[in-house]
Amino acid sequence: MENRQLTPDRPRLRASWQRSERYGVSLDEVQPVFTGSVDTGSLLYECGYEVLSGLQATLANEPVSLMITDSAGLVLARLCNDNSINRSLDRVHLAPGFYFAERNAGTNGLGLALADRAPSLVRAEEHYCTGLRGYTCAAVPVLDPLTGELAGSVNLTTWSNSSSDLLLALAQAAAGNTTALMLARSAGRRMRPTPRGEVFHVYADRFQQADGGSCVSRLWSEAVAEAHTAFAAGRVVAVVGEPGSGKTALASMAHRQARPRERVLSARHPAPDDVDAWLTLWTPELEKDNTCVIVSGVDTLPAWAAGELAKLFTSVRCDSGRPQPFVLTAEDFGALPGPLGSLVDTVVEAPALRHRPADILPLARHFAERERGRPISFTAAASRALTEYHWPENVKQLKRVVRTAAARADVVDRRHLPAELFSSGAHRLSRLQALERDEIVRCLTEPGATVVRAAAELGMSRATIYRKMAQYEIKVPGR
Structure with a gap:
């Protein structure tokens, strides 16, 4: 860490600085991590935006920027009437569509609040990155009122030379009001699950213990047989169906029956900011013989990642010279990204559990x-x-x-x-x-x-x- 020492009464800040250093965050400037899409249809966004809009009206003449982020630190919305602070925040990428978690921007208010799931105030010199030391940030995590899971955060940012005495109190009030509004409006609403970053699992010798092997219904057996026929013919298969219906298990079972000597790797879809690492981790397996890769949840992948996968699947050859076998899973074939959908020869539906009692x-x-x-x-x-x-x-x-x-x-x-x-x-x-x-x-x-x-x-x-x-x-x- 830099020569500057943090005071002993701020152990959370010291730990955050150490994490920032391990992440390799630049000390000089924020390295932007941008996503092309922001989910404005979530309950968090709807309620948070309404609460912050009301707070903005009371702070009309104050240089305070009000923000909503998701649980990964992605800025969903920013409300502020002060053009000078808006332009300044744009320069450090604290804007909608950019990730501002600790691993992206180092120690900062919203990143610390999300990392520790606790209200956080980070003043000028307490920021890890010198490019952020012109601001003071107060942020409070927002928890899903029904599940208790981290939904995101409310963040208030102002100039570092402005009074920050009430900043954290305002952020806490806004976060509390957002949670209360989410609870009031949650009746009858199915919360959208957030993507989970996962590495691949190996299905080989332990395949006989796989979940799909316990299924005996006619619908399941017919779906497995259809996929088996396609695999035996060397076709590219997409298995579609409702979340949790066993798409990967079905593909694994059918492929094992068609090609019992091949191992099966299941690469589950990553969190949005982990796509690069996810691709780097498992794509070298495509060059290995006797390996089939099942890529799950491809309908959640960013367009650029889907394009990269399509290029890999069409260009990579095993040592034997034949194309690497692969399977895609998604909720619906129509949701498959174009570059990947065009590679599919056969679509197999995994039947929902309620249809196979x-x-x-x-x-x-x-x-x-x-x-x-x-x-x-x-x-x-x-x-x-x-x-x-x-x-x-x-x-x-x-x-x-x-x-x-x-x-x-x-x-x-x-x-x-x-x-x-x-x-x-x-x-x-x-x-x-x-x-x-x-x-x-x-x-x-x-x-x-x-x-x-x-x-x-x-x-x-x-x-x-x-x-x-x-x-x-x-x-x-x-x-």
Whole structure:
């Protein structure tokens, strides 16, 4: 770190400087990391923009820039009436479309708030990059009010010679108001999952343990057979389907049947700012013989990355001289980037779990055994609850539910299953509503439970219990 020493009462800043140094951030100027698209359709953007617009009106004559960022430090919006500070912030790339996390810009207010998930104030000389020392930044993380996950941040930036006494308090108030507004508007809204940066996994000797091997339904078998025929003919396959439906497992299973001697690598889509590293990490595998690469979630890739992949797939040859086999997965073929879509010969659909109920219990037993290392049984009541649920998140959700239940008991009963399986309501619930629903389900799924006993335990009348069951669309199998 530079000769300048940080005061002992700011250990978070010292740690941030050390991280910035490890990231290789320039001490002199911010190196811009830009994305061509900004998601303005998220609940965070909608609520944050409304809150900051109201705050901007009260600060009309103040040189304060108000910003919303996502959880990766991507600036989604910037509101400010002062042209001089706007021009200055443009020069250091603190603008919509640019990433300003620690690894991009070093120690700064919003980067520190996201890294530590805590309110942060970074004054002039406390910035790692000298190009930012003309500003003081206050930022506060915004958490998703339903999941508790980091959604993004609210950032307020002003000149370093301006008073900063109230800056952090204003940022905290704006972040709190944004969270409250998100909670109020979240009913009935499905939150969009953020991309996860992941490296590839190797499927080879352990393939027989893959999730798809437990599926027995006709729809699944037909999809695997269709992909197998295409692989055997040397065609390029795209497997499409809902998130969590098992697209990669289907492709792995079919390819293993067609070419049992080849190993299979699954390269999952990266976070937006990790695309370069992601490509560098696994694309050398394309030159190796007896290797098939499954690239998952290609519909989320930036256009330039899709173009690079298309060039690699069409130009790289194995040692044997033949083209490297590969598979693409996406939610829908129409969403495939043009350069990659044009390479596809066959499209195979992975059927959603709700359309193949015969697979639910075999998969559940498979996931439970993997969790505990030995077979786990399910009661008839638990089996009915699992098979009658509609599984909106498909196999991914089933895996999560079963692993949690199997960790609680040797014999899984319906009381070990989460309340979400007994409520078919389509609307998002507030935390209080979810707690109430969960308690009602818990009482109704206890051994020997009746509505009368549940009402007595909860201090409600039977009429209230029935009304709440209708409100939350609670359906307990066998009741």
